[in-house]
Amino acid sequence: xxxxxxxKRLKKGDxxxxxxxxxxxxxxxxxxxxxxxxxxxxxKDTLQDAFVIVFRKIKGFEGDTEAQFYGWLKRIIINISLxxxxxxxxxxxxxxxxxxxxxxxxxxxxxxxxxxxxMDLIFNLPDDxxxxxxxxxxxxxxxxxxxxxxxxxxxxxxxxxYRSKKLLQEKISFSxxxxxx
Amino acid sequence: xxxxxxxxxKEHVHQHEYTINPEEIFVGALAEIKKEKKDKRxxxxxxxxxxxxxxxxxxxxxDMDNGHSIHNQLSDTSIEQIDEVSDYAKxxxxxxxxxxxxxxxxxxxxxxxxxxxTTIETDEVNQSEEPTNNSRIQEFRTKTRTETSINEKxxxxxxxxxxxxxxxxxxxxxxxxxxxxxxxxxxSENTFIAAQPHLPRAIHENQxxxxxxxxxxxxxxxxxxxxxxxxxxxxxEAMQSIDLLNLLTPNGxxxxxxxxxxxxxxxxxxxxxxxxxxxxxxxxxxxxxxGLFDKTTIAKDAAQVITQDLFEExxxxxxxxxxxxxxxxxNSISLSSGIKWQQINEEFAWNGNYNVNELGDIINEVPGxxxxxxxxxxxxxxxxxxxxxxxxxxSVPVLIGYSKRFxxxxxxxxxxxxxxxxxxxxxxxxxxxxxxxxxxxLSPTYGLGVEGNVELGYAIAKxxxxxxxxxxxxxxxxDILSEINFNSLSLGLGFRKGx
Numbered sequence: 001x002x003x004x005x006x007x008k009r010l011k012k013g014d015x016x017x018x019x020x021x022x023x024x025x026x027x028x029x030x031x032x033x034x035x036x037x038x039x040x041x042x043x044k045d046t047l048q049d050a051f052v053i054v055f056r057k058i059k060g061f062e063g064d065t066e067a068q069f070y071g072w073l074k075r076i077i078i079n080i081s082l083x084x085x086x087x088x089x090x091x092x093x094x095x096x097x098x099x100x101x102x103x104x105x106x107x108x109x110x111x112x113x114x115x116x117x118x119m120d121l122i123f124n125l126p127d128d129x130x131x132x133x134x135x136x137x138x139x140x141x142x143x144x145x146x147x148x149x150x151x152x153x154x155x156x157x158x159x160x161x162y163r164s165k166k167l168l169q170e171k172i173s174f175s176x177x178x179x180x181x
Numbered sequence: 182x183x184x185x186x187x188x189x190x191k192e193h194v195h196q197h198e199y200t201i202n203p204e205e206i207f208v209g210a211l212a213e214i215k216k217e218k219k220d221k222r223x224x225x226x227x228x229x230x231x232x233x234x235x236x237x238x239x240x241x242x243x244d245m246d247n248g249h250s251i252h253n254q255l256s257d258t259s260i261e262q263i264d265e266v267s268d269y270a271k272x273x274x275x276x277x278x279x280x281x282x283x284x285x286x287x288x289x290x291x292x293x294x295x296x297x298x299t300t301i302e303t304d305e306v307n308q309s310e311e312p313t314n315n316s317r318i319q320e321f322r323t324k325t326r327t328e329t330s331i332n333e334k335x336x337x338x339x340x341x342x343x344x345x346x347x348x349x350x351x352x353x354x355x356x357x358x359x360x361x362x363x364x365x366x367x368x369s370e371n372t373f374i375a376a377q378p379h380l381p382r383a384i385h386e387n388q389x390x391x392x393x394x395x396x397x398x399x400x401x402x403x404x405x406x407x408x409x410x411x412x413x414x415x416x417x418e419a420m421q422s423i424d425l426l427n428l429l430t431p432n433g434x435x436x437x438x439x440x441x442x443x444x445x446x447x448x449x450x451x452x453x454x455x456x457x458x459x460x461x462x463x464x465x466x467x468x469x470x471x472g473l474f475d476k477t478t479i480a481k482d483a484a485q486v487i488t489q490d491l492f493e494e495x496x497x498x499x500x501x502x503x504x505x506x507x508x509x510x511x512n513s514i515s516l517s518s519g520i521k522w523q524q525i526n527e528e529f530a531w532n533g534n535y536n537v538n539e540l541g542d543i544i545n546e547v548p549g550x551x552x553x554x555x556x557x558x559x560x561x562x563x564x565x566x567x568x569x570x571x572x573x574x575x576s577v578p579v580l581i582g583y584s585k586r587f588x589x590x591x592x593x594x595x596x597x598x599x600x601x602x603x604x605x606x607x608x609x610x611x612x613x614x615x616x617x618x619x620x621x622x623l624s625p626t627y628g629l630g631v632e633g634n635v636e637l638g639y640a641i642a643k644x645x646x647x648x649x650x651x652x653x654x655x656x657x658x659x660d661i662l663s664e665i666n667f668n669s670l671s672l673g674l675g676f677r678k679g680x
Contacts, residue, residue, distance in 0.1 A: 015211065022207040027198035034199055044206065051210040056217075111189060118193045138191045 003066045010058045022051055025070070029077050031119075035134045036081030038127045046084065050076045078139065082131065082149055109172050121171050129164035136161050224655055228631055231596045232581070462509040463680040466517070468650050470501045472671025474525065494570065495528040499669050507582070507677075515582045517595065523574040525667075529609040531566045570608025576601040576656075578632055589640040596633035601656050630656035630667075644679035 006024075009017035030047055037043035053076055063069055113121075125133060131150065135141045136157075141149070143157040150157070474496050500523065507517035576599045584593030610620050634652035641647045650673040657666055 018211065019207050022210065023203045026201055026203040026206050028195070030199035030201045031194060031197045035194070044201070047201075048206050048209045048213070051206065052213050055210070055214055115193050115197065118190065119197050122190070122194065134194070137187050138194050 003069050004064055007058065007061060007069065010055065018051075018055055021054070025073055028070070029073055032074055032077045033081055035122060035138075036078060036131050037084070042084065043081075046077060046081050049080050053080070074139075078135070079149075113172075121168060124171070125164055125167060129160055129167060132157055132160035133164040133168075224631065228596060228633070231594065231633060461680045464507045464509070464515075464677050465680060466503070466505045466507060466519075466648065466675060466677040468503050468505075468648060468673040468675030470499075470503075470650065470652065470671035470673030472499045472501070472652075472669050474499045474667060474669035476525075476527075476668075477666040495530065497526040497528055497569075499526070499671060500524045501671060501673070503578075503673075503675075505578070505580070513583050513585060515584065516580070517582060518577065518579045521576045521578055521599070523576070525572040525574060527570045527572070527608070529566070529568045529570045531609070566609065568609045570606070570610075572608075573605040574601060574656075576630065576632075580632070580634075584638075591638035591640075591646060592636070593638070594633065594635045596631070599630045599632050599654075599656075601628045601630050628657050628665075630654060638677065641676075646677045648675045648677055649673075650675065 006017055006021060010021065026047065029050065030043060033043040033046045033050070034040060037046055050073065054073060061069070061072055063072065122130060122134070132146060135146045135149065136143070143154045143161070146152075146157045147154045152160075476494070476496055501521060503519060503521040505517045505519035505521075507515045509515045578597060578599035580595040580597035582593055582595035584591055606620060608620060610618060632652060632654040634650050636648050636650040638646035638648050650671075652671050652673060654669045654671070655667070
């Protein structure tokens with residue numbers, strides 16, 4: 001698929017190009033949407049809203065590579081997802097009280113895990129942790145940027161990341177025990 | 182987190198393809214896009230439709246005004262009667278024939294000097310006859326002029342009667358004053374003898390009985406109302422149904438001592454009334470309105486979507502006042518422009534967390550935050566802020582309008598573009614850290630809009646109407662971050678004063 005051609009057709013308002021765009025990027029973008037959404041239905045809504053914004057704002061896109069285009073799409077998904085969840089950042093402390101994680105992160109175990117197992121680990125993190133974790137570990141945002149995006153303090157961002165890592169370690173160790181048993 | 186683990190996770194996430202039906206997403210997104218386009222088309226179509234209807238009505242009613250409006254106000258019978266008379270008037274051959282018949286058969290009037298003759302001229306016919314009923318016709322018609330004209334024409338008639346030398350002629354050139362025709366040594370090419378078959382008979386019936394008394398009392402009648410018998414011509418009764426300015430009485434058509442000038446355009450039952458003091462084409466309208474509105478903010482950059490949802494702006498009300506000067510282009514069409522001031526009130530609501538120091542002041546950067554007592558202190562608190570935001574908007578509309586008057590009532594509609602300026606904002610907004618801050622800014626933002634209104638007027642005084650106005654407004658403006666679409670529906674009360 002030639003991104004430049006696709007973008008040019010989209011800029012002309014070509015509905016077939018829009019259909020091609022949706023079919024080409026839905027699966028990958030849905031993964032991003034699902035990471036930041038609280039449910040699969042929310043993720044679908046986010047994805048649909050994102051494509052509407054893409055169609056409306058495509059004339060402002062000036063990149064010429066697929067990486068740039070995908071990055072732009074991904075950023076739209078993240079922004080929409082976070083804006084929908086912004087008001088739900090409350091009482092995080094209560095959801096953390098049950099977490100008592102003191103086990104180390106085993107790099108070797110992660111390397112040996114299948115793709116689906118890793119994705120299940122991420123998808124099964126609590127919503128608020130998953131978002132901070134994904135923004136920091138996957139998207140590479142700094143704590144200051146994450147704090148601004150999620151309307152939380154930098155301290156909270158650090159805390160959320162730390163606790164999400166701990167939770168992942170617990171889940172990985174637990175899955176390993178199940179395998180051993 | 183070690184880099185390797187981070188890379189592994191990133192790789193897995195980016196390679197992962199979630200199981201989803203893309204057709205479902207495509208259909209949903211496409212429907213939303215088409216809905217937005219449809220909404221935009223709807224506003225455009227409404228404007229074009231309104232403009233088209235205005236132009237059509239302007240063309241249609243301008244045709245009506247060109248001599249047909251009176252017909253519309255008459256009953257079918259009346260129209261037939263007038264048409265009948267008009268047919269006679271248009272047929273010059275018939276008129277001439279009729280004239281000859283009347284000249285030859287009419288009874289010579291009682292004149293002081295029967296040997297003197299009256300000359301009746303046309304373009305083709307020069308006749309020299311003894312004074313006949315034509316002199317009476319002339320005398321009668323002269324009475325149907327304005328009071329000033331009556332004085333002059335009766336004086337001249339008197340001279341004619343006394344000298345019995347020539348008799349003035351009539352003209353079908355309605356725009357040429359009779360007096361000028363009479364005094365002009367050379368008549369117009371259109372000049373003809375407007376003898377009308379029914380008119381002389383009517384005059385006979387009345388004047389045979391009263392001519393002597395009328396002659397004697399002429400001097401006293403000059404300053405009184407001049408009454409034209411209702412049976413003077415076939416279309417006269419039809420005129421009762423018009424009675425535009427209460428000119429018709431049970432005894433006849435009253436001229437004189439009125440605020441109107443019945444000009445020389447009276448002809449065969451058709452009367453055009455011209456006001457002595459024409460109205461100015463300018464009018465000033467002042468309207469105050471209260472209404473509701475809906476605002477949609479669209480972020481230019483998708484990243485700004487985050488900021489938009491951090492707070493809520495709930496529309497409350499819109500107050501407006503407009504000062505418009507209108508200029509009448511024709512009887513029904515006008516062009517108006519002026520200043521419209523609007524205040525838009527919104528409720529600002531924000532709910533979120535922020536860090537405060539020991540005094541409760543908001544601190545943005547928690548690490549390294551310094552306390553007044555030297556010990557770093559910060560506390561994250563959840564807070565809800567509800568405030569009110571006021572935006573003052575000034576716009577300059579240019580509206581084309583159509584209006585129709587029904588006695589004391591008038592109904593009209595206006596529509597057109599407007600240039601809008603956001604002149605002042607007071608209230609709350611979010612800063613770069615998405616924390617609420619107070620704003621009071623004067624930051625003009627220009628945008629174009631469309632507005633239209635329907636108004637009902639009621640005349641409460643001379644040249645003054647009370648107005649009830651229902652207006653719609655659609656504005657589009659933009660700043661650096663977002664596009665703002667704004668729709669409002671307002672109900673207003675005001676007045677319009679002719680200048």
